[in-house]
Amino acid sequence: MTNLISDLNIQQQQAVMSGLGPILVLAGPGSGKTRVLTRRVAYLISTMGVNPFQILAVTFTNKAAREMESRVLELIKNVPQGLSMGTFHSICARILRRESKYLPIQSNFVIFDQDDQVRLVKKILKDQNIDEKRFQPNSVHSAISKAKNDLLLVDSFPVNSYRDEVIKRVYQHYQEALYVNNAVDFDDLLLWTAYLLEEHSDIKEKYARRYEHVLVDEFQDTNIAQYEILKNITSFHHNLFVVGDADQSIYRWRGADYRNVIRFEKDFPDTQVILLEHNYRSTQNILDVATSVINKNPYRVPKILFTDRGQGEKVSVYEALNDRIEADFIVETIVNIVAKRKAEAGDFAIMYRTNAQSRLIEEAFLGRGLPYRLIGAQRFYGRREIKDMIAFLRLVHNPNDEVSLSRIINVPPRKIGNKTMIDLHTVAQNAKIPMGLLLQKIAENPNSGFYEVFSNRSITALEPFGRLLSSWISLRDASAPLELIDRIITDIDFHNYIDDGTEEGLGKWENVMEFRRLAAEFKDEDLTTFLEQIALVSDQDTLREDTNIPTLLTLHAAKGLEFPIVMITGLNEGTLPHNRSFDEPEEMMEERRLFYVGITRAQDQLYLIYSQERSAYGFSEPTEPSRFLYDIPAELLSNLNRSSYHNIGQGSSKKSKWQSNNKRKDLEINKTKEQKYLPGTMVEHPHWGEGLVLNSRFDDGDEIVDIFFKGVGQKKVATSLANLVITKSNLK
């Protein structure tokens, strides 16, 4: 037993060995929370004698689940069987397949990804003659998704405006379409599971009794549906062990609510709270930078991050002329450091706010002929040729799936156009059978009088495809996914169709081959498992650590990871923070947390990079450095523009913005005594009423304050102009 805890600190040990009941571990970045979770599972099995079958561990990615499982195996000699591990979505999918008889869908349902979901919304908008300009498919879909994450079914969807009314109508049709296609979307996985547990006491009892211990990682990013599932699934044993950090909550837009962390203590009054603050990842300088950034967020429980790794190097700041030079600087810097053998290529991670930013960086790498690794499974599976392959498989797996059917019925072109599709749809509807089945019937007996509505031309086009589909379906249950894929590729001569001899065509074919390689790993699994896994892959799941090359990833994808050297790029107003967060304080707070997550990924060195100009939509425009940079004390930073990097860009002679900002910063530090409106101060404004000071700085001798007014939002106020009255001072 000692080997399970002997290398842990007191708080970690306390967490691992804590008793029964609800336990909330508030874990700062790099504080070893994954370790604690793993040890806790091992401890429960080996010391407390808990049957692995009765343990459920929810992780944020499937990769994390696999890793945790294999570490538990290492820790315990006798191999534990029956552990339930995975993401909320994959665990729910498993439950739903098992309990499908209670649902309006069958157990071989397909899981629609984002793309399919929006596509379906779009189709419904068209069918319903709703103006796509006023009701953009994306925003309608996200409204539906949001409702689902809040556990609102169609009937309870609140209507306060005409817009709501329209969305409700689309929601209704959308949901019906899912049933017809025997499909669920991501949100349904959670929604249906929550519903089953809530409405069917026997199911709730079954799972609540089974899962004696439930452990949850990244608890700050759970949404209402997930929280309800947890409450019900632990309702028998009450052993809920959650780990999270409200400062690292970055999925608000997906319905996640970091306030679940606070709610937890309220809902479970006997909760034991354990705080992990000791950081084992970063140098103190990096932690101090992180703290200075996150401290500007209001309404949070302050944490003190400390390490015994020493002060470390200062955090580097670089101002590039534009985003292209930014990318060059990144690659150049990596090349130099690797050449000096101070680090290996694989030590570097480059992080950015939006996927679009990766392009220039990729080009910089390619220009030098250097390899890199791009994280982003969505992007791979989103490629047209891959989506087509998946659509073929889905159709074979579930012939009811009309979304997939209409996607590929004419791929490659086989003379089935709009007209034929409409006919097919009408006949299928009249016969009350799915189009997939109708196709097979046509193949069986093309001359049946039943099909006379079709023109000869249609029938001759449809019949061969129906035969193909039938032959694939007969292959389905007996063979591995790879065999089916190869058969489809051959039957439709996909290679010839995809690879048209151009470079682009070759690239596409290589993607197909990559997909094939991926499928080869599922040789012992059935098609259902394969399709489910690729529907629920997270970006991180594709991360392979076996090659020693730099990693490119979004800040969101960086969650939970760590790298010796981290470069955060695009630290400009409008990019980070993203301009869509400007008029919503909650969003702005999340941008800050996102930056915080990025900073705290770094172990040894951190680079903060921004540009004077950035290009968007093809045009280059001047941009300001990110407001977050102003929150970092100058003494923690080292400015690279002043020293050895004059050769990059021509900005050396010019006074950099950053230098002037630093001066401003110094000014602010010197004038601290005169600063009247410290963050946390409550003030009264003649027009907007009472507000909370978020931050304050000096500009040209005037104190500029960001204030959050209740019911009004965040406002920037110059104190010399506004008549502010301090109602509650924050001075100690």
Next chain:
DNA sequence: AGTCATTCCTTTTTT
């Protein structure tokens, strides 16, 4: 039905 040109839209973030 398929091909080509033009327009239009995009950029948050992802299970």
Next chain:
DNA sequence: AGGAATGACT
């Protein structure tokens, strides 16, 4: 700038 969607033409 680049890719997708629409529309005219063959």
